[in-house]
Amino acid sequence: MTKYKLQDAIEKQVATGGRAFIPYIMAGDGGLSKLREQLLFLQQSGATAVELGIPFSDPVADGPTIQEAGKRALAEGTTLRGVLEEIGRLHDEVTIPIVLMTYLNPVFQYGIEAFAKDCAKVGVSGLIVPDLPLEESAMVHDEFIKHDLALVQLVSLTSPAERIERIAKASEGFLYAVTVTGITGARAEFAANVGEHLANLKEVSTVPVMAGFGISTPEQVREMGKLADGVIVGSRIVDALHTGDLDSIRALIAASKAVEII
Numbered sequence: 001m002t003k004y005k006l007q008d009a010i011e012k013q014v015a016t017g018g019r020a021f022i023p024y025i026m027a028g029d030g031g032l033s034k035l036r037e038q039l040l041f042l043q044q045s046g047a048t049a050v051e052l053g054i055p056f057s058d059p060v061a062d063g064p065t066i067q068e069a070g071k072r073a074l075a076e077g078t079t080l081r082g083v084l085e086e087i088g089r090l091h092d093e094v095t096i097p098i099v100l101m102t103y104l105n106p107v108f109q110y111g112i113e114a115f116a117k118d119c120a121k122v123g124v125s126g127l128i129v130p131d132l133p134l135e136e137s138a139m140v141h142d143e144f145i146k147h148d149l150a151l152v153q154l155v156s157l158t159s160p161a162e163r164i165e166r167i168a169k170a171s172e173g174f175l176y177a178v179t180v181t182g183i184t185g186a187r188a189e190f191a192a193n194v195g196e197h198l199a200n201l202k203e204v205s206t207v208p209v210m211a212g213f214g215i216s217t218p219e220q221v222r223e224m225g226k227l228a229d230g231v232i233v234g235s236r237i238v239d240a241l242h243t244g245d246l247d248s249i250r251a252l253i254a255a256s257k258a259v260e261i262i
């Protein structure tokens with residue numbers, strides 16, 4: 001299997017100590033003209049890669065914070081085409097891998113072939129498509145493979161063991177380990193079986209395991225970071241960028257570097 005730039009970046013981070021950190025942001029929240037500044041800030045603050053959300057009108061997996069960000073981005077007139085063009089312009093400055101998070105509908109509207117080709121052209125590293133189940137991914141996946149784009153799979157806490165293993169083996173770039181049941185957004189606590197779940201995923205996965213959903217404090221970054229190769233933080237980052245609370249983003253990233261390796 002191809003080794004993707006995305007996987008490489010995570011493994012390099014883990015090899016130098018600490019854990020990988022992938023912030024999620026909504027493209028076009030604050031206007032697409034802000035994207036450059038937002039990505040450069042995250043890169044300079046030590047993010048390993050960025051998960052860049054494409055706003056969509058019916059975001060089934062998104063909690064309220066990300067839904068609101070999506071509404072703001074759509075109100076700014078953000079389109080998939082516009083986002084890809086902007087990424088293309090930032091190519092020389094933004095060197096950390098970009099993973100696009102999009103629902104299927106905008107991809108179908110764009111055309112799968114054209115989408116994969118344009119993603120590759122502007123330098124996108126990978127894709128997360130939450131409403132594309134593994135069993136139905138072949139048609140889309142073939143185009144991604146052609147263009148060297150990693151298709152990241154999500155595995156939920158409640159999937160049966162046999163399915164978990166199939167998803168883990170199919171994931172490219174990294175495996176997205178969902179750490180809560182339900183939609184995105186901050187949680188006060190995690191279920192008791194999260195540790196076991198992550199340990200099992202690390203065992204069966206051939207790519208790094210990134211824990212995401214519900215992680216919003218430096219303590220949680222350390223707690224989940226211990227159990228995985230890194231963490232993904234969405235709602236808290238979206239909120240902090242919106243309110244201009246950049247220090248709390250720096251604190252979250254700093255926590256990921258300070259995870260004690262056990």
Ligand SMILES: O=P(O)(O)OC[C@@H](O)[C@@H](O)c1c[nH]c2ccccc12
Pocket residue numbers: 024051053061062066101130154183184185186212213214215216232233234235236
């Ligand atoms: O917001 P949280 O709880 O920190 O979770 C990350 C999540 O937001 C981000 O990865 C994401 C945003 N939208 C999604 C849809 C499906 C899967 C993942 C996502």
